[in-house]
Amino acid sequence: MFVQTHEIRRRFLDHFVRAGHTEVPSASLILADPNLLFVNAGMVQFVPYFLGQQTPPFSTATSVQKCVRTLDIENVGITTRHNTFFQMAGNFSFGDYFKRGAIELAWSLLTKPVADGGYGFDPEKLWVTVYLDDDEAEQIWLALGVPSERIQRRGMADNYWSMGIPGPCGPCSEIYFDRGPEYGRDGGPEADEDRYLEIWNLVFMQNERGEGRGKDNFEILGPLPKKNIDTGMGVERVAFLLQGVDNVYETDLLRPIITKAEELTGKSYGVNHADDVRFRVIADHARSAAMLIADGVNPGNDGRGYVLRRLLRRIVRSARLLGAERPVMAEFVKIVSDLMAPSYPELGTDFRRIENVSVGEETAFLKTLSTGTKLFDETVDEVRTTGGKRISGTDAFTLHDTYGFPIDLTLEMAAEAGLEVDEAGFRELMAEQRQRAKEDAQSRKHAHADLTIYKEFVDRGPTEFTGFDELTSEATVLALIADGVRVPVAQAGQDVEVILDRSPLYAEAGGQIADRGSITAGGLKLRVNDVQKIAKQLWVHKSTVEQGQITEGDAVLAQVDPAWRRGATQGHSGTHMVHAALRQVLGPNAVQAGSMNKPGYLRFDFNWQGQLSEAQKADIEAVSNDAVGADFPVNTFVTDLDKAKKMGAMALFGENYGDEVRVVEIGGPFSMELCGGTHVGHSSQIGPITVLGESSVGSGVRRVEAFVGLDSYQYLAKERALLAGVASALKVPSEEVPGRVEQLVERLKVAEKELERTKVAAVLARAAKYVDDAERVGRVLLVAAAAPEGVGAGDLRTLATDIRGRFGSEPAVVVLLGNADGKVPFVVTVNKSAQELGLKAGDLVGSFGPSIAGRGGGKPEMAQGAGADPAGIPAGLAAVRARVAELAA
Structure with missing residues (x-):
């Protein structure tokens, strides 16, 4: 059936191939561009051609580029307009046709009958926008029969395109489809971009932009070497229009994922908004995650890996909130593979790896959820101990940011516990974090590296690599570059990039680092420190002139260091x-x-x-x-x-x-x-x-x-010498070293256990003295004391528990403050009789905590923590005595 998404992209490519364009496969989602985590536009792989840094091997091209944009990841699912993965169909002209050709080709494909290979859109439902002063584009549209009332002029923010950084830019003309009055008000794209949906952007790329921020706050530096065309048609948007559904989530490549999620969770899509958001998150993120893994991304804690990890974890948490009780990722990536493989066969051939990566991350996240649940329970206990009814925004943010515990689950579990969450405080902290991340990303963005100085030599064709057959080759110096500037000569002591017509030195690639070697001629000698490729074909020898001088045009010998x-x-x-x-x-x-x-x-x-x-x-x-x-x-x-x-x-x-x-x-x-x-x-x-x-x-x-x-x-x-030394020290043959070491380790473990038992016994021996010295404060017996120096938190807890048990049913409070390595570990324990009088361990921490610069918490019967100021121990003990006296009265 024509309206399948795979057929929509095929018709696009066929249309432009018939018009003389070269079909170019989609680039990987990962390109060596410092400005981009992922490819986010169809023209990214062609940037060097637009800037004139490289001569394209074709004058016109067409592609369907896979793209990922994650800036609005939090909005995915909340609306039906946001997607992280999408396919951008485009046609490109590098100094060939310009405005008229781009407009006519686009209009032809959109309106041509289905039987003739077009999309069959009703011309009466199409609107267009042009840049404010672009009379030429408007006249072309009028000539094609678009009435003036369906042509709108818009400013730089809407109809002037750039990548957001210095680079190619230009005015654009956008094509919109009128979905009808049931989707919004009259008035064209200026009035309502939900009713009037943008489906194709034609960029007349003719200028180069300078520094600046935002869509309309930058300088136009001047014209590009040639006028170019870059267009982008959203395949998913065209699909849902032609398939007669309301949004992209209802199309043939996403709705089946939602259906699978319904099977796995027992919930139904379309019943309530909260569940629908989760279904859409699953559908969108499952496709994006599979495509990223297919292109070599693995989950991690930063960069691309962190984005993938977020996507996978949002899928798992959404499925659990919908009611899934077992792992789901294997089934989601399987259906994504089945749906997308006709256009991206690598999803099928590499499916096992994609499945292993996604299932592995799901397994790890389920463990994180288990840990987060325990931390959540502790947070709830602390809130209840203080008589509160709300989990703070800071605690919710810590659970989310530090432990990966989703806010959705925090809200749901808090409601089950009869508590609220300071969601506004959480959202504020999240907004601050996003703003910091956005500012950091913006600060790292910069103009594309200027490679125009190499263009002449890239256009000549690749450097002849002779290194498979010989280690020394005669060569001619084509150019010398120092500090980014071409120079005719370089002197002794100067660092210089040398471009040769041929070279035996291997340029870094495929995991193998570059050869080291030399360039010589007569009294000339250069040390080659590194060899890098420009545009995958031009060898650049990064060298230091050690003696003589090198001149452009010199005949030289390039030699690889044989030992290297x-x-x-x-x-x-x-x-x-x-x-x-x-x-x-x-x-x-x-x-x-x-x-x-x-x-x-x-x-x-x-x-x-x-x-x-x-x-x-x-x-x-x-x-x-x-x-x-x-x-x-x-x-x-x-x-x-x-x-x-x-x-x-x-x-x-x-x-x-x-x-x-x-x-x-x-x-x-x-x-x-x-x-x-x-x-x-x-x-x-x-x-x-x-x-x-x-x-x-x-x-x-x-x-x-x-x-x-x-x-x-x-x-x-070295290992043999080390083993011989150990054998000599142990006075055994080398082959007996492992057994002898194992014996010594076991003996050491036994000694350590015995030492620990002795230490515990010594600590507990003090319990009787603490009980004898207990103070009566009102109706409560209080032990508030500084433990011997060096007693750590674990021993303190053991000692405090033992002391508490010796008081039987009589109301008792035990507060022990230690001094170990400059820290002040502490334990507060309150028996059941004292709790019935209103004393709680967590409350008492607040009385002495400030004195020792300490924090801690716990349950009513026991609280613990640590401070940083041992000098405050006497004041802290006095403060807790006063607090117990106040409560016990």
């Missing part, structure tokens, strides 16, 4: 060995999440839930070294991407590959990966691989580190 390259190839090939071993030991779900290798060392990140056992680590090391000992040949060849994938070659996740790829094969089926790095000729040349250990680098991501080659040997030699 030997170690680098060992590290990189060793990474492939460890990757293959991981998949043998753990299975195919141990998917690469990143790597770094350098001479003698490698680290490898992979998706996995839970710590590896010692046996697994040993197996990984053994399988790797078996492959080294097998002396497998290392073969490399170039083929097309589809053939490489059919052969089973592993790809680095999140990496964009061209049509042709280089495959590195080690031992046939043992290891086959897409890789542009340098490698050994045979696996035996890697040398021994020693796994140093593994650790967590984020939720669902583990890291293995290892030494290879000579570094591995040197590490093992």
